[in-house]
Amino acid sequence: MVRRIEGKTTAAAVIDKVKAEAARLERDHGVKPGLAVVIVGEDPASQTYVASKSRTAKECGFHSVQHSLPEGTSQDDLAALVDKLNADPAIHGVLVQLPLPKGLDSEPIIQAIKPEKDVDGLHVVNAGKLATGDLKTGLISCTPAGAMIMVRMVHGQDLSGLHAVVVGRSNLFGKPMGQLLLNANATVTMAHSRTKDLASICRMADILVVAVGRQQMVRGDWVKPGATVIDVGINRIDAPERGEGRTRLVGDVNYTEAAEVAGAITPVPGGVGLMTIAMLMANTVTAAYQQSGLAAPDFGAL
Numbered sequence: 001m002v003r004r005i006e007g008k009t010t011a012a013a014v015i016d017k018v019k020a021e022a023a024r025l026e027r028d029h030g031v032k033p034g035l036a037v038v039i040v041g042e043d044p045a046s047q048t049y050v051a052s053k054s055r056t057a058k059e060c061g062f063h064s065v066q067h068s069l070p071e072g073t074s075q076d077d078l079a080a081l082v083d084k085l086n087a088d089p090a091i092h093g094v095l096v097q098l099p100l101p102k103g104l105d106s107e108p109i110i111q112a113i114k115p116e117k118d119v120d121g122l123h124v125v126n127a128g129k130l131a132t133g134d135l136k137t138g139l140i141s142c143t144p145a146g147a148m149i150m151v152r153m154v155h156g157q158d159l160s161g162l163h164a165v166v167v168g169r170s171n172l173f174g175k176p177m178g179q180l181l182l183n184a185n186a187t188v189t190m191a192h193s194r195t196k197d198l199a200s201i202c203r204m205a206d207i208l209v210v211a212v213g214r215q216q217m218v219r220g221d222w223v224k225p226g227a228t229v230i231d232v233g234i235n236r237i238d239a240p241e242r243g244e245g246r247t248r249l250v251g252d253v254n255y256t257e258a259a260e261v262a263g264a265i266t267p268v269p270g271g272v273g274l275m276t277i278a279m280l281m282a283n284t285v286t287a288a289y290q291q292s293g294l295a296a297p298d299f300g301a302l
Contacts, residue, residue: 002259002260002262002263002264002265003154003263003265004259004264004265004266004267005150005153005154005230005264005265005266005267005271006267006270007150007266007267007270007271007272007273007274007275008270008274010146010149010150010153010274010275010278011146011274011275011277011278012278014146014149014275014278014279014281014282014299015056015059015060015278015281017282017297017299018060018278018281018282018284018285018299019059019060019061021285021289021297022060022061022062022285022288023061025285025288025289025292026061029292029294031288031292032062032090032288033060033061033062033063033092033093033285033287033288034062034063034064034088034090034091034092034093034284034288035053035057035062035063035064035065035091035092035093035095035119035280035281035284036065036066036067036085036088036091036093036094036095037050037053037054037057037064037065037066037095037097038066038067038069038078038081038082038085038094038095038096038097039066039067039068039069040069040070040071040073040078040096040097040100040101041069041070041071041073041101042071043099043101046097046098046099049097050066050068050097052277053095053277053280054066056277056278056281057281057284060281060285062281062284063090063091065091067081069081071101073104075104075105075108075109078096078100078104078109079108079109079112082094082096082109082112082113083112085113085117086112086113086114091117092117092119092284092287092288092291093117093118093119093283093284093287093288094113094114094117094118094119095119095120096109096110096120110122110123111123111124115138115139116139116287116290116291117287117291118139119139119142119280119283119284119287120139120141120142120280120283121138121139121140121141121142121145121176121283122141122171122172125138126138126139126140127171127175127176130176130179130180130183131179133183135180135183135300136296137290139283139286139287140176140180140279140283141172141173141176142275142276142277142279142280142283143172143173143232143272143275143276143279144176144177144180145180145275145279145282145283145299145300146272146275146276146278146279147173147177147209147230147232147272147275148177148180148181148184148300149275149279149299150230150266150272150275151181151184151207151209151228151230152184152300154264155207157184158184158185159181159184159185159186159207160185160186162186162187162206162207163186163187163188163189163204163205163206163207164181164187164188164189164205164206164207165188165189165191165201165202165204165205165207165208165209166178166181166188166189166190166191166209166211167191167192167195167198167202167208167209167211167212167218167252168192168209168210168213168232169190169192170211173211173232174190174192174211175190177209177211178190181207181209186207189201189204189205192212193212198222199219199221199222202218202222202223202224203222203223204224205223205227206224206226206227206228207227207228208222208223208224208227208228208229208230209230209232210229210230210231210232210233210251210252210253211232211233211252212233212252213233213235213252214233214235214252215233215235215237215250215251215252216235216250216251216252216253216254216255217252217253218231218252218253218254218258219254219257219258220254220256220257220258220260220261221257221261222258223258223261223262224261225261225263226261226262226263227261227262227263228262228263228264228265229253229258229262229264229265229266230266230271230272231251231252231255231265231266231267231268231271231272232251232252232272233250233251233252233253233268234249234251234268234269234273235249235250235251235252236248236249237249237250249268249269251266251267251268251271253265253268255267255268279299282299285297286299
């Protein structure tokens with residue numbers, strides 16, 4: 001019987017620890033973790049994500065601030081807001097919701113956030129720290145950090161002797177995920193949509209992590225028997241069986257087929273996606289401890 005790695009229970013465990021560590025920081029040191037979320041425009045999906053982030057921050061006992069800017073906000077005005085938040089000692093984490101509307105360049109905005117407040121883990125300083133094996137002083141991108149917790153729930157802290165294959169090479173997920181696995185002593189193969197004979201590469205994996213944005217691309221016969229499969233994809237497809245015009249979410253892995261072969265697997269929905277906001281809260285607490293000159297709690301193992 002395949003083990004289904006549930007995002008809901010895992011994320012809830014992270015949030016419970018976040019609440020406890022945030023309360024301890026305020027009780028012992030008088031510091032309340034502060035998170036500022038910036039959204040530009042009216043994109044419905046972004047609005048939903050931001051509302052969820054702000055709501056969760058308040059539930060965790062944070063000082064939570066949301067800046068909603070109009071669609072026509074200029075690059076200079078957005079940069080000025082980031083500078084203001086960088087200088088605010090009550091704000092420990094700054095997140096600018098992506099994607100930004102057309103006409104705005106996200107990269108200089110991301111790099112303008114102070115690395116110590118970059119709770120999305122996208123600044124080149126944080127990416128560099130991860131690449132050089134410094135998991136203590138930097139902030140790690142939220143989704144791969146959450147996926148790594150799920151891997152460790154199955155395999156423990158030390159992945160020595162295990163072969164991990166990451167399908168996807170994005171700066172947001174694929175590259176940091178590969179670095180996290182490598183730091184845990186796995187042997188890591190980085191693959192992508194242009195990898196020759198991708199199915200054979202996937203079949204070598206004890207840990208198969210897929211994030212390519214192609215619905216159900218990985219079939220059951222791509223999975224090594226007993227492997228752990230972490231599906232990061234979120235794709236919306238037509239679902240006529242649910243009624244005319246209805247849709248449903250699927251991952252980058254054909255779950256039904258893969259679950260017949262894998263030893264453990266994350267579902268979509270209900271898997272890795274739920275970990276992203278939980279790890280954002282964990283990063284905010286980590287940033288608050290670090291900016292207070294204190295040793296940050298370890299959220300890497302639950």
